[in-house]
Amino acid sequence: MRHLLVFAERDDAEEVAEIVAVEFPGIGVPEVVRETLAGEDDAEDAQWLVVIEDPSGALSPEGFTRLEALAERYEGWLESG
Template identity: 65%
Template sequence: MRHLLVFADRDDAEEVAETLAEWFPPLGLPPVVRETLAGEDDAEDAQWVVVVEGLAEGAVARVGELAEKYDGWVESD
């Protein structure tokens, strides 16, 4: 399952990605991408997303807490 950690600030997203790489070394450094929200025309409304794949089910809550610490959230698809 893929998890998307969404943040308003690029620095926050990059710091979370680095933390996840430390917590879960087999996953490596997750990519940070800029994502424009559906229906948004202004580039300022774009969000920063950390893409995490292969996360153990038991780790999702811990990752969610980390995202919340940086005013972000987790979406799963």
């Protein structure tokens, strides 16, 4: 399973990625990537994603709740799929 934490600011994404790497060592170090919104020409409209790969589904319900709280704390959101 893949989880995406979405942020407007690069600094927020990088800080959250560091927190996730420490708090969830079993799922590895998340990747921070920039994603331009479809149809947007302005680079300012890009979002920053913290990509968390969890292929074995090791993330517990409590861990999922913690990811949601981190996203909200940094004015972002969590997408899973």
